[in-house]
Amino acid sequence: GAGVSQSPSNKVTEKGKDVELRCDPISGHTALYWYRQSLGQGLEFLIYFQGNSAPDKSGLPSDRFSAERTGGSVSTLTIQRTQQEDSAVYLCASSQIGNTEAFFGQGTRLTVV
């Protein structure tokens, strides 16, 4: 694709429900990153994929959070039993391996009510 695509762009969910956020990276990009940005805050690293494997998932806040990547392409971030503190913008980025920059999607704004 022309850029990193994230869906949905906005999601409002009730507390306790599960949500799935999707990221479609730039074609050919081996590395894929998930970050979380709360209002007025910086970027909180969640997880990083190289191909289909996740060498670093140290940023996942709890076991309610999980992510997978299939076919070296699309990634899904799943949040189970959502809590109000999960409300944030979830950002996905992709890059080629090496010293190249990462390109970001527009994010999914998650609101837990």
Add this chain to the structure above:
Amino acid sequence: GDSVTQMEGPVTLSEEAFLTINCTYTATGYPSLFWYVQYPGEGLQLLLKATKADDKGSNKGFEATYRKETTSFHLEKGSVQVSDSAVYFCALKGATNKLIFGTGTLLAVQP
């Protein structure tokens, strides 16, 4: 592990003032260094990058030089404009390919 430390904000300047936002890093080996910018209501976009020591990245009047000896990548602009108001993030990509960001610095430029 690898890390990035950048200047706390907010930074408030008058139009045409000189800007410096400090960024230092800790990393093994020779990381690539980046500055990203987030304009109000928009997504993150790359501003400039440098991939080896003494490289200077530049774009839109902004510059940053990769200083291995001081492990720094400070962002500078000689004359800021109101349209430069944004949040600026310093980042590094090390040997593991993990992309690590600083906390961001909010810049507000007043006319």
